[in-house]
Amino acid sequence: MTDFFNHHRIPLLAETDVLVIGAGSAGCLAALAAASQRKYSVMLVERYGFAGGTSTQMLDTFYGFFTPGTSPRKIVGGLPDLVVDELYNTGDMFLRPNTYGAGTGINYNPERLKLVWDKLIMEAGVNYILHTSLVEVISEENERETCIFWNKSGFYKVIARRVIDASGDADFCALSGFPFEMAGEIEPAQSMTTTFRMSNVDQQKFESEGGNKMMKAKMTDAFENKTHLLPRKEGSSHEMCQPGCISTVAVKVSGLNALKVDELTKAEIEGRKQAFEYEKFFRDKVPGYENSKIIGLSNQIGVRETRRVYGEHRLTKQECLSGKIPESSVLLCGAPIEDHRKGSDGQDETYWEYIPGTGIYGVPYGTLVPVGSRLTWVAGRCFSATHDAHASCRSMAQTMSMGQTAGFAALLSLKTDCDAKDVDVAMLRNNLVRFGQILEVPDFIADTSRKGWINNKNRS
């Protein structure tokens, strides 16, 4: 905490039981879970003008609901299902079956998802504030946290009994003095990616000329023969909900720190430049793309990792690869380790390692509790994990599950008047399961072949 703020002079915006910082996939679910009993006041504060974070800023596919492989299992449920139900009801999602990569994805229209987040948050009775950033934390006093926010109207303070840091960058935890690892400190940080969308793609022609396999071969050729200045040989594109439109995750910007604004500025400029080099490549080389153009870039460059908090438990690669579900587990993950990094030849590449055995592991409660925490949880991509464990457990079905867990844990700690680190995990697990969270390997295979949506109520 700095002396810059005399917080007694800063106007009070609200006093709340639960304050959630950041309305990404983790933060939205944390707020929905905390508001689910309508017993405690919940406030959700977001720095941009819409909710969703990465889910709406740059992406269109939820991974992590299903395990990869030929026998997919659905391993996430509860409130995250509600989000997909909403998208399903308006025809704004489809299943994109996949046995490799991160498995079957749930493709959605990200613009519709912005509305879905608004709707669910408002209906839950959450005090929802946009365009407002956390800038300072006044240390814990009288079992309360005082947080200072800034928006176009000035500085405001919010006093909260419990705080869930879902800022992606662990801003609250860093300002409060909780220890964290900065990505890049121990192992190289994962690269950043500007995603882009193209319209007027002749999908039929693309498929008849060899589809993704053909596209990847052309990418490698363009990279190796330097016909186009692509940053890497790999990269993926996929169809969107909107006919004739595709979305790509191909751009790579490495070696820059997303929490240093001069480096982030460089990354944004480089990401946009690469995106339009890809546009040229697609139009020149890939059948079906001759008349296509970029219609949208991600709102900001995609940041895979920055700060990762040191928690009461730290998820490791060994735990992921053990395929075990410990008693303290509060969510499941089956996504492989997918590490976007520089190879020994200096080229950007993606390293994959799949979870053996059942292909599923459990994530302990302590990964959401900063070391020694009394009033605070961390949820989403800044949770407590090593670099490689994080590279597996960061898909949005998992970040939503983390948010769901943190929200219910905050409720339990208020109800039983205990610290975050002392929450009764068995009771928390019961509550989660009652709400539909899945904490055991399901005994049935999910039929992901038919593009529709299968939630827990509709086993197949």
Ligand SMILES: Cc1cc2nc3c(=O)[nH]c(=O)nc-3n(C[C@H](O)[C@H](O)[C@H](O)COP(=O)(O)OP(=O)(O)OC[C@H]3O[C@@H](n4cnc5c(N)ncnc54)[C@H](O)[C@@H]3O)c2cc1C
């Ligand atoms: C390029 C890229 C591709 C990916 N591809 C996929 C994919 O296809 N499928 C998949 O499932 N996962 C994918 N992931 C991973 C996944 O998207 C993220 O791990 C996940 O979305 C993180 O969610 P989060 O809620 O933790 O953080 P974020 O989505 O980053 O949300 C954090 C929120 O907090 C807000 N915020 C930040 N600081 C403050 C502050 N100080 N005050 C107020 N608000 C603040 C932000 O604006 C944001 O809304 C990808 C990630 C990247 C970067």
